Amino acid sequence: MRRIINGRHRKPTGRYSSAKARRALPWEDKRERAFFWHCEADANVVAYLSQPHRLEIHVGRPRPLIYFPDLRRDLANGRVEIYEIKKAYNPDDDADYDLKLRLAADVYEGLGWSFRIIEAPEIERRPTLDTAWSVQRYRHVALSERDRFAVVTAIEGHGGTAPFQDVADVLGGGAVGMARLCAGIVRRIASIDITAPLEATTPVSLAAAPVGWLFPGA
Structure with a gap:
């Protein structure tokens, strides 16, 4: 909705x-890009979009x-979650801007959506950031139908939750198996807890089927 990359920024x-949003998403702050990593790696997120709409509050x-959420x-x-991404936020710095955010939150509440200001310490918290980065960097790795079936079979064969290494092994093992499994997490075939370290024993389950979502992406 709002053009970020326009040649005017000095940052x-x-x-x-x-891969999940099926498009190139613009960012204007490294914390926005890092939060994209969270969204890409979190199988609970079906779809996400930066600068999704323009809100006019009379x-x-x-x-x-005028408000453009991040x-x-x-x-x-x-x-549906709406986020404003900040390095740090102090409502006393700009009373008019804080009013705009509070009114926007009221609008979203009326729609049944949540609104949050998320700051750098939460976005950059370890091990979440490390796990999200490790998963999303394989987001464009190709997966065959055989690979998808192998993931589902491996997880179901362990009763619904399998160790990361065991699932990676059925996808070829080593770096190849890890890359394919991470791509499967991005594509919401499998799911892990991204707030925990990514290890050989990390539990992997099947991603939940989406319910009632409206805008395309994953």
Whole structure:
């Protein structure tokens, strides 16, 4: 909705090629890019989009308040989350901006959506960031139908939860098996807890089927 990469910024900007969102998502802060990693690796996230819409809030002034949220996430349980991503946020720094965020939160609440300001310490918390980065870096690895079937069979054969290494082994083992399994997590075939370290014993389960989500992505 809002053009981030326009040649006017004096700070790093870029595009993140997302396999889950099936598009290149613009970012204007390294914390935004890092949060994309979270979304890409978290199988609970069905789809996500940066700068998803323009919100106009009429408050009796000559011009409405204009707000572009940083990110929308659609979850497998049907919930919609809206995020404002900040290095740090102090509402006292700008009273008008804080009013805009509070009013935007009211609008989203009326839609049944959640709204959060998420700051750098939470985005960059370890081991979540390390696990998310490790998974998402294999997001574009190709998976065959045989690979997908092998993941499902391996997990079901362990009663619904299998060690990461065991599932990777049926996909070729070693670096190849790890890459394919991580790609399967991004594509929501399998799921792990990204807040825990990624290890050989990390539990892997099948991703939950999405319920009631509306905008395409995964």
